[in-house]
Amino acid sequence: MIVAYNAFMYFMWFIVTFYMIYIVLSIVVFKHSLFEKPEKDPNYNPFCSLIIPAWNEQDTVADTIKSLHKVTYQNVEFIFINDGSTDKTSKIITKYLKKIKEKGDNRFRFIDNKDNKGKAARLNQGIEACKGEFIACMDADTEVEPGIFEKVIPEFQDPEAGAITVAVEVANKKTWLNKVIAVEFNLGLSLLLKIFSFAKVVWVTPGPFSIYRADLMKKIGGFDPNNITEDHEIAFRIYKEGYYIKNTMHARVFATMPDTFKGSYYQRRRWYSGSILTMFQHRKMLLKKEHGLFSFFIPFNMFIIFLSMGMFVLSAGLLLHKIIKNIIFFSQTGFNFFEHWTFEFNPLFFGRVNFLGMTMFVMVILFILLGLLNSKRKLSDNPIGIMLFPFFYIFYQIYWWGAVISTIIKKGKISWR
């Protein structure tokens, strides 16, 4: 068992450390390009459309409307689409849009559907109804920066950019879990997407806010209504068309995350189940040179995830075995845990596996610190989240296992909600 564990640890270490070093090196190399802005043409103000599907968003949709009202870009239409909400979403949207119209803001439209068809279907309805040269999609529990369109549109000067993603922040950082997720988003849905966009391997156009070329969206037929992670699935078709997904760290949106672990678990389960199913759906695209590094990166990423899951099970099994063994031992001596507690430091008591573990941990810490500092974040803004983030790995495993088990049990028929 120990030999298998050590062999696995060596292998896992190599793959993960390679990945971490690649990221850290990229941060150092692209340090000055992270916030680089393309030249802005003041005369280029293309018409844009923003689609916001909403299902039972009565608690957040008003703030979303208020934030859109503050958007400074004028050549834009905001299309709210109700997806048969059973709460007061429709009433709230109608009420707020009326108020805004009275203030002279005519950029808003509302399509009030009574039936529920799912997010992807509603986004497609919006794509059909909109007139923009660029189509942005946004969640109804997200707030945007006023200057977001001025920041994202110049990124389309790159003719290969099919879609632009922005930095996603957590709006509600009250619970410790959301503080940790905020760090994950700072690194994962901002910095990493930027880093990976240099390598043209960004695998997602996050639901909170992403903007696409309208002609591309119409050509590929919009979103897949049968996929539960439509924002991940569309990435495959964007690359298939020869485009790539670009990220800008200048523009930020603030998404509301579930406040409870249960809510977060269901959300993640959907994301991760969706990514497994999507990879299977587009399996023919994988490991094909004509689709670039993206087609290699996706299975590599998934491989790392499954490798870490194996590692987690093995470590948890060994730990549990050790705990049970110690309980049995200490039961023989009256549970005198602390009576004989001694600590002796001697480098000779450390083996290769310990050093491998230590370097991996150092790499993770280095990535977090370098990542946050180069993303222009203050470490003092979210100290709890930063401290707890290295241990997020445990939650991550729970989420992933939940996703894998659900996918198997439900044979891939996982619902969006």
Added chain:
Amino acid sequence: MEIKYRLLVASLAITLTLFAAIFLLGSVLNQEREVSVEGTFSQINRDFSEMQTISLLADSHDKDLACLAFKEKLKDLDGNLWDLGSDLEKFSSASEEFKKSDYYQEQKIHFNENEVLYYLVLSNVVETCDLSKQRILYFYADRDNCSKCDDQSFILRDITLDDDKLNEDRELAVFSLDTDLDVKSIDILAKYYNLSNYPCLVINDKNPVCGIQSREEIMTSVCENNSDLNICSN
């Protein structure tokens, strides 16, 4: 080459270098472990030679002075053997390679031979010098043949740690003898006490008992022999 590919190559090179460095460090530490074990062994060998000399002195010259010297030397030997046993255990759990090395196996045999030697010397000294040191012979086998041996080792270690805490000179001497090592002296002792299933304990050369013994059972046997011991009043 495009920068993204250059980064991949550079990352691979750094990872390989780091891996090689850790691998090398592991080898260096294994060598250091060997040096450390050899150092303790040579100290133990010196202790044994000196004890033999003192033993001759006790026979031919002043017995009281020799016993005083014996007592002093026993304390050193006891400590050195304890340190060696504990280091071997920690080194083997730190490095799988060290544990599997011929060197470690040889040292383990050597250590067990020394344990028997120490036991015999101590038995002799206890009689000659009328010492109150209690002796426990602990026979064990590997985990596959003895599921309770780890538990028994833990109990004995717990008692020894208590003894260490209470007394400057330990009142107990526990000799752990691995019956799987093919050490002749251990085989002879096991045959002498008619032992076949492990763990087995022989306390002060009397009544061998096999099967796991609780802390209380061991302490009762030890204290039956001498109730004035500090560990018996604890």
